[in-house]
Amino acid sequence: MKDALARLTPLGVMVLALLAEGDMHPYEMIRLMHIRRDDRLVTITNGTFYHTVGRLERAGLLAEVGVDRDGNRPERTTYTQTEAGAAAVVEWVRRELPRVDRPAEFRVALAEAHGLERDEAVTLLAERRAALAELLEAIETGRSHALGKGVPEQYLLELGREELLVRADLQWLDATIARIASPDFPWGPEETHSDRYLAQRKAARQ
Secondary structure, X not given: OHHHHHOOOHHHHHHHHHHOOOOEXXXXXXXXXXXXXXXXXXXXXXXXXXHHHHHHHHOOOEEEEEEEOOOOOOOEEEEEEXXXXXXXXXXXXXXXXXXXXXXXXXXXXXXXXXXXXXHHHHHHHHHHHHHHHHHHHHHHHHHHHHHHOOOOHHHOHHHHHHHHHXXXXXXXXXXXXXXXXXXXXXXOOOOOOOHHHXXXXXXXXX
């Protein structure tokens, strides 16, 4: 598990998360990710996608459950998520959610955070908030020190931008942690028989 987790990419996590909703073939998964605009979070190309599926299968995180052919279309292999795959997604999200040094991974972890228990998600995001607060203090101290040394502000523009972004992230986290902590905030995976889910799956199969 440890080795598989170390090699798990953001795209691999999203593939496994899709299979938690039901068995699918890669063509359906690609279509569904585009329908849901998951391509905002990860780059999706056919070659990379099929390579990722192959790696996940070799790692035992997903498994082949059948091959079918629809009319004159090529054969399509259907995959299912294994118990190891389900556990790997949860562990990956736990690892990435509190980190502040991997923004691309954090976006995917946040998108899949609903797979955690509510209290655990709140705790991990609170850890992230603490790390961001430390980062903000370091940025402020560094910028103040540079100005005190006479460094022209034109050389500190990027640092100023980073400071503003971290402040905004902290404000967003404060509001989001409070929302998730509230029992009135819906939490957990959406029911897979919902009308929206069924419509998306039907569109992805066409």
